[in-house]
Amino acid sequence: MGTGSSKGVLVDTAGVVIASATIPHAMNLPRPGWAEVDAESTWWREVCDISNRLAGEVPAGSRIAAMCVSGVGPCLVLCDDDLTPLRPAILYGVDTRATTEIRLLTEEFGADAILERAGTLLSSQAVGPKLEWVRRHEPEVFARATGWYGSNSYIAAKLTGEYVLDHHTASQCDPLYATSEFDWNTEWAKRICAHLPLPRLVWPSEVVGAVHAEAAAATGVPKGTPVVAGTVDAYSEAFSVGVRSPGDQMLMYGSTMFLVQIIEEYHSDPALWTTAGIERGSLALAAGTSTAGSMIGWLQTITGGASLDTLMAEASAVPAGSEGLIALPYLAGERTPVFDPDARGLFAGLTLRHGRGHLFRAVYEGIGFGIRQILEKFDDAHTGRRTVAVGGGLRSPIWAQAVSDITGRPQLVPEQAIGASYGDALMAAIGVKLVEPETDWAMIEREIMPNPDNRARYDELYGVWRELYPATKSLVHRLGELGDRD
Known part of the structure; x- marks a missing residue:
């Protein structure tokens, strides 16, 4: 369940996709x-x-052996005893x-202590402050809730009745x-969750339960089918x-x-998120x-709605470095590594000779500079020893090449680009022991190599971009305040 759509695949134990289905959706911005x-x-x-749909595509003589669901995250779903979202x-x-x-909890627990215990400073990505927000602003909802879930654990509960979190x-x-420690930070968790019980912790490829009768009727998946926990969609992808x-x-x-x-030993940095990985005891x-x-x-x-093919042709005609134009792509604030929800987008270096193609190329390069910083x-x-690139943005002839040129890193592009649902299928197969835990279905189709001719130019522009x-931080914050006032 992604930001823009939900996608499912039916896969055999060799990693062959038998069927797939996608349903687009949009998030609400009230x-x-x-x-x-x-x-x-x-x-x-x-x-x-x-x-x-997928259950109807199971080949004759075969059966659905297991099911796994991932989703956008971390999210917060508050439910009552009937699993009705409140x-x-x-x-x-x-x-x-x-x-x-975020500010209040940081003051209460201490930034250094949070970084040491949780591995990550509090930001808009964290669920703890979201729980605290509901408690403070919607106390009647918080009081009625009997469980809290992520997107995938909500679905696991609907399928099996089990209260778990990977x-x-x-x-x-x-x-x-x-x-x-790979465990609840119990004192702080109980302070924030109050009466809400903490879910049972499981690893993403663990079986958490079986599809019950009501869920079987709703999904078409046979009753008793094992359900594997799953996780946040980006990690499933x-x-x-093979990451x-x-x-x-x-x-x-x-x-x-x-x-x-993926990292070998525990490491925390205030500019990053330190997390548990997919496999038992792993870190990322x-x-x-x-x-x-x-x-x-x-x-x-805003530039007229021309086709992406037209825009990419214009941007491709612009030389690397966009002739001195650079962009800060902070139109919705920024998460890592600056963690500033009040950051704003910016074009710097604009002249009358710059056209639409320059703007597009500068945006791709601005995103690339941000990736290099991370x-x-x-x-x-x-x-980093091996970089794998995924996602719809690879259809752009400029974007990934600019990233390789800016970072100096080759990128491997896999043959199978279905995404998180393919990783879910692999976790399901591992969870019910139909394949070995080290099984990797990924096949590399091509490699994007850095163009050394562009490295010196990008190194210089990166210094300016940083x-x-x-x-400009204080200036754009003031602009944001003026805009909010209007």
Whole structure:
């Protein structure tokens, strides 16, 4: 269940996709800084619809051996005893409503202590402040709730009745989880969750229960089918393309950028997210931007709505470096590594000779500079040895090449680009022991190599780009305040 659609696949034990189905959806943006989804009418309905379609494609003589669901996250779904959501699900870091709660909880527990215990400073990505926001602003909802869920654990509960949360998702529910210990940070978790019980912790490829009769009728999946926990969709996608060993990295090119790197030893950095991984006892670093492809879509709209083919042709005709034009792609604030919900987008260096193609290329390059900044932070924990690129943004002839040129890193593009649902299928197969735990279905189709002719130019521009945000931060904050006042 992604930000823009839900997708399912029916896969055999060799990794061959037998059938797939996709249902598009949109998140709700009811107020500035809010991002929500109706968990029941969107996520659960779409899981039911897709499961029914795929169940009808099972070859004769075969059976559905297991099911696994991942979803956007970390999110917050508050339910009653009947698993009825009491309010729309509050989404991951794109929902920035809990800024006051982030500040208050940081003051209460201490930033250094949070970083040491949870591995990550509190930000809009964290679930703890979202729970605190509901408690403070919607006390009647909080009081009625009897359980809290992520997107995938809500579906697991609807399928099996089990109240669980996978370790990876829990490790993004800061400050509720002690990442270095792979367990709940019990004192803080009970303070924030109050009367709400803590879910049973499981690893993403563990079987958590079986499809019960009511869920079987709704989904078309036979009663008794084992259900595997699943996790946050970006990590399922990383798993699907073989990002599993220390030094492996995934770059996800989508509406936002999401980056994952597997690390060998526990490492915390205030500019990153430290999390549990997919496999038992594994650790990872993660980072995410607030915009990426969404900024390309915005720019396409405001410049007249020309086709992407036309725009990419114009941008491709512009030389590397966009003739001195650089962009800060902070149109929705920024998550890692600056963690500033009040950051704003910026073009610097505009002249009359710059055209539409320059703007598009500069945006791609600005996103690339942000990726380089994050990867340099990743290297402090474990030097990246293998980078796999995924996501719809790879259809752009410029974007991934600019990233390789800017970072100096080759990128491997897998043959199978289905995404998180393919990783879910692999976790399901591992969970019921139909394949060995080390099984990897990923096949590499091509490699994007850096163009050394562009490296010196990009190194120089990157130095300027890095100075742009701190040099303008106070000014754009003032502009934001004026805009909010209007």
